Amino acid sequence: VYNFAAGPAMMPQPVVTQIQAELPSLGGSGMSIMEVSHRAAAFGVIINQAETRLRTLMAIPDDYAVLFMQGGGTGQFAAAPLNLATNHRRIAVLDSGQWASRAAGEAARLGVAADVLATTKNAHYRHLPPLPPIAAATYDYLHLCINNTVEGTTYHHLPDAGSTPIVGDMSSNILAEQYHVRDFGLIFAGAQKNLGPAGVTVVIVRREWLHAVTAVPSMLDYRLFDQKKSLYNTPPVFAIYALNLVLQWVQEQGGVAEMQRRNEIKAKKLYAFLDESPVFANLVAKADRSLTNVVFNTGSEALDQAVVAQAAAHGLMNLKGHRSVGGLRASLYNAMPLAGVDALIDFLHDFEKHL
Ligand code: PLP
Numbered sequence: 001v002y003n004f005a006a007g008p009a010m011m012p013q014p015v016v017t018q019i020q021a022e023l024p025s026l027g028g029s030g031m032s033i034m035e036v037s038h039r040a041a042a043f044g045v046i047i048n049q050a051e052t053r054l055r056t057l058m059a060i061p062d063d064y065a066v067l068f069m070q071g072g073g074t075g076q077f078a079a080a081p082l083n084l085a086t087n088h089r090r091i092a093v094l095d096s097g098q099w100a101s102r103a104a105g106e107a108a109r110l111g112v113a114a115d116v117l118a119t120t121k122n123a124h125y126r127h128l129p130p131l132p133p134i135a136a137a138t139y140d141y142l143h144l145c146i147n148n149t150v151e152g153t154t155y156h157h158l159p160d161a162g163s164t165p166i167v168g169d170m171s172s173n174i175l176a177e178q179y180h181v182r183d184f185g186l187i188f189a190g191a192q193k194n195l196g197p198a199g200v201t202v203v204i205v206r207r208e209w210l211h212a213v214t215a216v217p218s219m220l221d222y223r224l225f226d227q228k229k230s231l232y233n234t235p236p237v238f239a240i241y242a243l244n245l246v247l248q249w250v251q252e253q254g255g256v257a258e259m260q261r262r263n264e265i266k267a268k269k270l271y272a273f274l275d276e277s278p279v280f281a282n283l284v285a286k287a288d289r290s291l292t293n294v295v296f297n298t299g300s301e302a303l304d305q306a307v308v309a310q311a312a313a314h315g316l317m318n319l320k321g322h323r324s325v326g327g328l329r330a331s332l333y334n335a336m337p338l339a340g341v342d343a344l345i346d347f348l349h350d351f352e353k354h355l
Contacts, residue, residue, distance in 0.1 A: 002340035005318035006149050006293060007172065007193035010335040015196075015245045033241045038234050046244050047230065053247035057256055060181050060204055067203040067222060068230040068240055073099070073171040075201060076188040077106035079220040080167050083213055084186070085112040085140040092139040092164065094129045095119035096155075097148035098324060099169060104143070115139070124325075125151040127285035131159035141165045141185055147173035149193070150322040152295035152329070153288040158183050165209065173292045174202065175250055176334060177260040185209055191239060194292070194333045196246045199239030250334065259334045263291040266332045266341045270294050273345045279303075279352040280328075297327030304328055307351060314347050316340075 003010040026033045026042060036043050051066045060066060069075065080103075085091050090113040093104040101121075104114035118129035125148065134142065142161045147154045149172040156177070158166060165185030174189040181187065186205040192198035203222065210223040218224055224232055250259060271289060274282045274296050282289070282296045298304055304327055308320045321327035330344060 001315045001317055002336065002343060003317045004330045004332075004336070004340075004344070006322065006329060006331045007190075008198050009193045009331055009333050011196065011242075012246060012249045012335045015242070015249050018245055019242060034238055036237060038231060038237050043237060043241075046241050047235070050240055050244035050247060053244065053251060054202065054204075057175060057247060057250055058179075058181055058204070063207050064181055065203075065205050065207050065210070065222070065226040067205065067225045068235055068243075069201045069203055069225060070199065070219065070236060072190040072192075072198070072201055073169060073188065074102070074106070075220065076169070076203065077103040078110060079203075079216075079222065080141070080143070080186060080188070081107040081110055081112040081114075082216045082220055083222045084165075084167070084209060086211070086213065088138065088140050089113060090115065090139050091167075092117050092134060092142045092161075094131060094142070094144055094159070095121060096128050096145050096153060097125045097151040098322075099149065099171070100143065100145040103145070103169065107143075112140075114143075117142075124283075125153065126283050128153050128155060128288045131161065134162055134164050136163050139164050141167045143167050143169070145169045146179070147171070147176075147290055147292055149293050149331075150295075150325060152282070152284050152290045152293045154290040154292075156287075165206075172331075172333075173290070175256050175259055176263050176292050178256050191243050193331070194335075196243040197239050199236035200243055202243075253334075260291075262338065263332060263334070266336065266338055267291040267294060269338075270330060270332070270341055270345060273348065277348070277352060279355060280348060292331060292333055294330045294332060295321060295325070295327060296329075297321070301326060307348070310351065311344075311347055314343075316344055316347055319344075 093116050095116045107114040120129045142164050146168045167186045168184045170187050170189045172193045188203045191200045274280050280296050311319050319328050321329040
């Protein structure tokens with residue numbers, strides 16, 4: 001079975017196998033990771049390893065904190081404005097799709113003005129909105145959804161925001177392609193797409209940006225989580241354990257550069273097929289196409305549904321597009337092997353031949 005779900009998504013098979021083997025007894029302790037205290041030495045090793053591995057993989061500078069939080073990407077739509085929009089009480093947003101728009105909505109809900117500087121909504125988000133010049137000292141930050149999971153676009157290169165820090169939502173392409181952490185004030189990602197199971201949210205933030213905040217729930221307080229090394233309260237122990245194994249797997253594969261190389265091969269192959277196909281089409285501007293979420297359709301809802309059903313019968317699971325846009329979507333995260341993409345292309349090719 002190949003799982004093309006957008007998230008929770010496919011995990012690397014060796015990691016699943018290791019979790020299965022270790023689940024009854026962690027390191028011969030006679031206790032499952034699910035029963036281990038977050039204050040136990042064994043978990044201390046795990047969470048420290050996870051941080052060190054992520055720092056190595058992303059070349060995270062020492063002046064950036066790595067936090068393991070809860071609440072997913074949606075929690076960060078609140079945490080970022082609450083912690084960081086304290087000066088101007090105003091953020092800038094490029095409306096590149098549903099998740100960017102949700103971030104703007106959450107900031108506004110918390111009393112922070114969220115100015116949408118550009119949107120491609122009228123073009124069905126099939127290309128990315130360009131960033132107009134930003135006046136210095138106007139916004140606390142620019143929120144960017146780096147990979148638009150629903151619409152299948154990616155900022156492969158960041159727009160120039162001048163002195164305004166960028167908060168990057170990397171939920172669906174962290175470790176899938178290389179970025180410079182220094183280009184961001186903050187990066188966040190829920191784990192359930194490219195990092196492991198749901199439950200832990202990774203936050204990477206420039207420490208000098210952190211300051212004491214009031215009227216922020218402790219669970220969303222970056223500085224508190226940094227001071228307490230992500231152990232302010234009981235963290236999602238199992239999710240962090242699994243995350244650590246996924247990070248180890250990425251290192252063993254050759255790191256993010258190697259992941260990007262493989263992801264480019266996988267995506268290129270699928271886009272090439274779609275561009276040639278008389279039946280299937282991807283309508284996203286080529287320069288903006290995502291490596292991790294490939295959206296496509298036949299132009300007929302009934303036919304799209306037939307593809308989803310028949311593909312599942314062939315072990316190609318969860319190809320249904322996001323409920324807000326319909327169509328089809330193949331998510332090609334790091335754990336998806338090239339063989340999965342080949343199997344998908346073979347199936348689609350067969351499907352169109354028999355129409
Ligand atoms: N940001 C992006 C880019 C996403 O794809 C998602 C979920 O799919 C979210 C945020 C929301 O994440 P969560 O469900 O972890 O709150």
